[in-house]
Amino acid sequence: xxxxxxxxxSAAFDTEDGEVTVVDRVxxxxxxxxxxxxVGESGCGKSVTALSxxxxxxxxxxxxxxxxVGFRDESLNDLPAExxxxxxxxxIAMIFQEPMTALNPVQRVGRQLAEAYALHAPSAGxxxxxxxxxxxxxxxxxxxxxxxxxxxxxxxxxGMRQRVMIAMALASRPDLLIADEPTTxxxxxxxxxxxxxxRDLQTETGMAILFITHDLGVxxxxxxxxxxxxxxxxxxxxxxxxxFAAPRHxxxxxxxxxxxxLEGEPKTVLTTIPGTVPGVGExxxxxxxxxxxxxxxxxxxxxxxxxxxxxxxxxxxxxxxRVVEAA
Amino acid sequence: MSxxxxxxxxxxxxxxxxxxxGIFLRTVGQVHAVDDVxxxxxxxxxxxxVGESGCGKSTVGKAxxxxxxxxxxxxxxxxRDVVAMNRAELRRLRRDIQIVLQDPFESLNARHTVGKIxxxxxxxxxxxTPAERRRWAAELLERVGLPAVAxxxxxxxxxxxxxxxxxxxxxxxxxxxLIVCDEAVSALDxxxxxxxLNLLLDLQREMxxxxxxxxHDLAVVKHVSDRIAVMYLGEVVETAxxxxxYAAPRHxxxxxxxxxxxxxxxxxxxxxxxxxxxVPSPIDPPRGCRFHTRCRYAxxxxxxxxxxxxxxxxxxxxxCHYWESVSEAERLGGVGT
Numbered sequence: 188x189x190x191x192x193x194x195x196x197s198a199a200f201d202t203e204d205g206e207v208t209v210v211d212r213v214x215x216x217x218x219x220x221x222x223x224x225x226v227g228e229s230g231c232g233k234s235v236t237a238l239s240x241x242x243x244x245x246x247x248x249x250x251x252x253x254x255x256v257g258f259r260d261e262s263l264n265d266l267p268a269e270x271x272x273x274x275x276x277x278x279i280a281m282i283f284q285e286p287m288t289a290l291n292p293v294q295r296v297g298r299q300l301a302e303a304y305a306l307h308a309p310s311a312g313x314x315x316x317x318x319x320x321x322x323x324x325x326x327x328x329x330x331x332x333x334x335x336x337x338x339x340x341x342x343x344x345x346g347m348r349q350r351v352m353i354a355m356a357l358a359s360r361p362d363l364l365i366a367d368e369p370t371t372x373x374x375x376x377x378x379x380x381x382x383x384x385x386r387d388l389q390t391e392t393g394m395a396i397l398f399i400t401h402d403l404g405v406x407x408x409x410x411x412x413x414x415x416x417x418x419x420x421x422x423x424x425x426x427x428x429x430x431f432a433a434p435r436h437x438x439x440x441x442x443x444x445x446x447x448x449l450e451g452e453p454k455t456v457l458t459t460i461p462g463t464v465p466g467v468g469e470x471x472x473x474x475x476x477x478x479x480x481x482x483x484x485x486x487x488x489x490x491x492x493x494x495x496x497x498x499x500x501x502x503x504x505x506x507x508x509r510v511v512e513a514a
Numbered sequence: 515m516s517x518x519x520x521x522x523x524x525x526x527x528x529x530x531x532x533x534x535x536g537i538f539l540r541t542v543g544q545v546h547a548v549d550d551v552x553x554x555x556x557x558x559x560x561x562x563x564v565g566e567s568g569c570g571k572s573t574v575g576k577a578x579x580x581x582x583x584x585x586x587x588x589x590x591x592x593x594r595d596v597v598a599m600n601r602a603e604l605r606r607l608r609r610d611i612q613i614v615l616q617d618p619f620e621s622l623n624a625r626h627t628v629g630k631i632x633x634x635x636x637x638x639x640x641x642x643t644p645a646e647r648r649r650w651a652a653e654l655l656e657r658v659g660l661p662a663v664a665x666x667x668x669x670x671x672x673x674x675x676x677x678x679x680x681x682x683x684x685x686x687x688x689x690x691x692l693i694v695c696d697e698a699v700s701a702l703d704x705x706x707x708x709x710x711l712n713l714l715l716d717l718q719r720e721m722x723x724x725x726x727x728x729x730h731d732l733a734v735v736k737h738v739s740d741r742i743a744v745m746y747l748g749e750v751v752e753t754a755x756x757x758x759x760y761a762a763p764r765h766x767x768x769x770x771x772x773x774x775x776x777x778x779x780x781x782x783x784x785x786x787x788x789x790x791x792x793v794p795s796p797i798d799p800p801r802g803c804r805f806h807t808r809c810r811y812a813x814x815x816x817x818x819x820x821x822x823x824x825x826x827x828x829x830x831x832x833x834c835h836y837w838e839s840v841s842e843a844e845r846l847g848g849v850g851t
Contacts, residue, residue, distance in 0.1 A: 229703050344792045376566065408777070446733070448733060449760050454560075458708065463673050
């Protein structure tokens with residue numbers, strides 16, 4: 188039984204031009220202990236998908252307009268607000284790109300962690316809370332945790348702040364960690380530290396991770412399965428190995444080919460995807476990638492392609508995947 | 515400038531920012547943003563400057579144009595010292611050296627049309643008639659792949675990638691000899707980033723432009739550069755050709771930087787060197803080799819004696835006391851600890 192099942196999830200925002208659907212019938216599952224990558228460029232709906240799962244869309248502008256989110260055998264849609272709050276930060280925890288926006292700047296790190304833990308274990312005494320906080324800081328590789336506990340967030344480096352956020356997320360021993368671009372603001376050597384930490388913690392605790400990023404390199408490194416999103420819809424989903432070895436969607440192919448490679452020849456022409464991502468107010472009918480796609484034909488501009496199985500565990504939303512394959 | 519002389523010669527470039535504190539805001543320390551940086555750049559060549567946040571790469575770029583006043587050092591552009599130039603000479607210099615920043619939105623006047631923005635360099639330098647300037651602006655738009663009607667629109671009506679095209683159009687308006695690109699593609703999505711990189715490479719070939727390409731992403735820097743200088747805590751630790759820096763990195767920091775880059779291939783074998791700790795503060799950088807606090811090859815003298823940037827071969831250089839044994843160890847698969 189999957190840990191999380193998202194089925195036909197749609198989310199919309201109110202804009203000056205009326206309600207705009209930014210996530211359109213997205214479905215995927217995450218198994219216990221699995222790492223699923225959600226990848227796509229700015230505005231593809233990956234973060235909104237995560238916030239919809241958590242019931243954290245900004246109100247009143249944003250709302251879930253369709254679909255279901257199941258966690259084990261419970262449906263998160265039907266939960267009263269109070270029960271949903273218990274799920275959040277308890278069974279499901281979330282970390283963000285910029286920990287500074289999530290940490291309280293005028294409260295010592297130790298106190299914030301103690302608060303997170305006390306929510307989970309309200310009966311724990313002061314000594315037990317303190318020792319658990321120390322243990323959490325140690326678990327996320329913060330040196331001299333007893334000293335760090337007494338510091339304020341601004342005294343920590345970006346990497347250390349992200350470690351504190353991860354410690355806070357771990358306080359309740361969640362079954363699922365949603366990580367939204369947690370390493371995007373970090374330098375590459377610090378990113379390597381955080382990715383290693385997440386991998387180690389997962390082995391240790393068996394939690395599942397939904398990892399949201401625009402960086403296909405990070406996906407390849409961390410994730411066993413990948414969902415590729417484009418303009419609010421799923422374009423392709425597959426195991427990481429299959430996706431990188433044999434991408435089927437023209438968008439995935441274009442994206443992989445656009446990345447400058449370290450082993451590539453300097454000063455050569457890079458493959459590009461022409462044009463730009465359509466804005467939320469100007470989403471085309473049919474396949475949303477059609478106007479940038481080298482394989483686009485009339486049917487692509489008329490009908491949205493369904494997500495179709497092309498191999499076991501490999502789905503692609505493209506009318507022309509067979510043609511693309513042969514090309 | 516005599517034949518064969520580099521377009522740009524930077525020698526001992528240093529920039530310290532004062533740190534003020536106390537009630538009288540006295541100077542209590544110095545941020546060593548850039549320390550003793552030297553390099554040459556030829557006509558039509560690209561030098562990549564790479565390193566992590568706070569390594570001083572952007573400060574180098576800005577000091578070259580005197581957007582920051584260098585603390586010491588010389589910058590010779592076509593043989594003339596930029597550091598000694600007066601205002602009139604500097605204005606003349608900025609026809610030859612331009613800069614493209616990460617977010618052009620911050621450098622494009624939001625209340626001017628794109629046409630007006632592109633005509634401005636000609637107005638400042640008193641070139642052409644109004645009709646000519648309009649025609650030149652239209653030509654610039656076409657050259658960077660934007661429609662002519664873009665001239666009547668405002669910067670906020672464009673996407674990030676299109677705004678960067680406008681920033682590039684303005685930079686090439688006066689046909690400069692050198693453009694400093696400071697994280698010019700870092701904020702762009704990968705499918706747009708590749709469009710802009712191709713445009714820069716095209717323009718370079720067409721105009722014989724020299725580029726200083728500053729970025730934190732080594733794969734991107736390597737893609738556009740002829741030579742690369744790797745910086746750490748204000749200093750250049752290694753220079754080499756773009757190919758060599760990846761194939762045979764000599765400095766332990768360069769090795770760690772390359773090894774930290776996630777490779778978009780799940781089957782790639784990762785024997786990663788994960789650097790411990792954070793970059794130390796540039797206010798009080800470590801004595802000796804600035805990297806020794808995080809270096810897995812460090813020995814006692816690394817903490818006392820500063821390694822000089824030493825020429826190794828073919829214009830490559832490295833600042834490490836033990837680069838020979840480090841390169842050897844790396845070839846054999848690391849120190850094995």
